[in-house]
Amino acid sequence: MKKKLDMNYPVITSYPMHANIISILAGHKCFEDWLYNNHLQVASVSINGTVWAGFYNPLGRKHYPLINKEYMTRETIVRNNLDICDLLIKSIDQNKYAYMGVDTFYIKSYNHNHHFNHDLFIYGYNEDEQLFYIADFFGTKYSFSEATFTEVSNAFHSTFPEDPNFNGIQLLSVNHDELYTFDLFHIIEMIWNYLNSTPVSRYYKPIQEPIENEKFGLSVYEEIKSNLISLGYAYPVLRNLHILCDHKKLMVLRSIYIDEKYQQPNEKIIGAFEEIEKKANIIRNLYMKNMVSLNKEPLTKFTYLLEDLQMREKDAMECWLERLRKITG
DSSP, X not given: OEEEOOOOOOSOOSSXXXXXXXXXXXXXXXXXXXXXXXXXXXXXXXXXXXXXXXXXXXXXXXXXXXXXXXXXXXXHHHHXXXXXXXXXXXXXXXTOEEEEXXXXXXXGGGOOSSOOEXXXXXXXXXXXXXXXXXXXXXXXXXXXXXXXXXXXXXXXXXXXXXXXTBOSEEEXXXXXXXXXXXXXXXXXXXXXHHHTTOOGGXXXXXXXXXXXXXXXXXXXXXXXXXXXXXXXXXXXXXXXXXXXXXXHHHHHHHHHHHHHHTTOOOHHHHHHHHHHHHHHHHXXXXXXXXXXXXSOOOHHHHHHHHHHHHHHXXXXXXXXXXXXXXXXX
């Protein structure tokens, strides 16, 4: 028997926690309202001298709008002598995706020669060929692949210490009856917070403790520039530039979506965001080119380009904020 649950290639792919959820929600009737009502704020935190930037996502991998979630720890599965492959197959038969912590060393698609705990997404199986259909970053790009039943079982039962931030199994099913409404007032508030680098994590303190020294909004540019100078040409910097590209891509799509939704076309603002997205991609691609080049350009060139991008975005966001306030009256 064979079964694959619906997966759509995600519009943003910076981190699997965003890519996976976007992939399965794309067919939901409220998908666009949910997508564009979120993923506007960015945040960063410095850990051991490395800056990690990303879309701000409170309760990330713990709460998912429009999705039903069931959770089982690895300890519960092991103590109850549950066969992990059988559990996954039966869950998929019930239209439930599996989001689980694994040791990537045992899964060939990762091509890892070391033990590393990571979250893996499973969306189907083929019993005849004894394999699961999986999604994650295999190499440098979010993609779909396959893993044998044995690989997944070994990866799940590995004695390598679990990731404290993500372990066990989440069984996720799209709730097509749940609604999500786009809120323009919320967008206006988020833009203002973004422009002013407001520490929005304090709003979620009743349910999640804020991370110390976490930066938000435009101030994330300063963190990325500083880390670029300290690390030079390094993968963590490239990852942050990917985040910027995804963020600008969504800004373009969001501005188009709002214009169409409220029938208030403004080609000037959309054009400004498109130019910002284009420049973000140029910076990222030029940085990638220099990473493999023998004649590398000075890092100060990239700090200058990022400063220019930051100012362009600030101007565009301020104009957009003023316009959206007029729409809401």
